[in-house]
Structures are given as C-alpha cells and as structure tokens.
Amino acid sequence: MYVDDAIVRLVGPASTGGQHIDFCVYHGHPNLVWxxxxxxxxxxxxxxxxxxxxxxxxxxxxxxxxxxxxxILRAKIDTILKAFHKYGENDKLFKINVWPPAIKIGRYWISI
Incomplete structure (x- = not known):
C-alpha cells in the first residue's frame, strides 16, 4: 500500500526496545573495545x-x-576477561596491528 501523505518518524532502535536497554548496553560496549x-x-x-x-x-x-x-560494569569486566582468555588461547588477535602503520596491496605491505 502506498500512502502519499505518510510521515515516517525514526525513533531509534525499535527492534531491540531502545538504545539504553540492557541488551544493547551489554553487547554494544564490548564491540567498541574489540x-x-x-x-x-x-x-x-x-x-x-x-x-x-x-x-x-x-x-x-x-x-x-x-x-x-x-x-555496563558487567560488559566491561566480561570484555577484559574475554581478552585475556583469547590472548592465552591464541594471540593472533593481538598481532593484527603492524608497526609502522602499513597498507596491504596485493600480497605486499607498504609502510605509510
């Protein structure tokens, strides 16, 4: 159905119930760290x-x-604990960054 005079108002993350509900806070803040x-x-x-x-x-x-x-405290504590667990399990996560900063072109790394 098409309504020519319809007005749509974006009110935020309605599918999860809002931006400050526990689910969004708990799962969003570890993503910032990662x-x-x-x-x-x-x-x-x-x-x-x-x-x-x-x-x-x-x-x-x-x-x-x-x-x-x-x-928020549970999210931050769990993030720290998971970081130590992943580091002990496989330190590949912490070897992603290179020094000096570089970009990969094809199979070659070029320092920037």
Missing part, C-alpha cells in the same frame, strides 16, 4: 589509548548515573 583493538594501526593504538580509556570511563559514569551501572 573494534578499537582489531582495527587500530600500531602507533595510533598507543597514541589514542588514553582517549579510548577516557571514553570507557565516561561511559561507565554515564550509565551509572542513568541507573545501568550493573550492566
């Missing part, structure tokens, strides 16, 4: 680490203020 660790080139990882840690601290404070402290 994306940072897996995708950040070597020198940038160390240069931006203080800002990344500050972001995590601010997130913990923010979610504590709005009453989600248990969920």
């Amino acid at each position: 994306a940072y660790v897996k995708n950040m080139p070597g020198i940038l990882m160390w240069l931006l680490l203080p800002l990344h840690l500050l972001l995590n601290i601010v997130s913990i404070v923010y979610f504590s203020v709005i009453g989600r402290s248990q969920v």
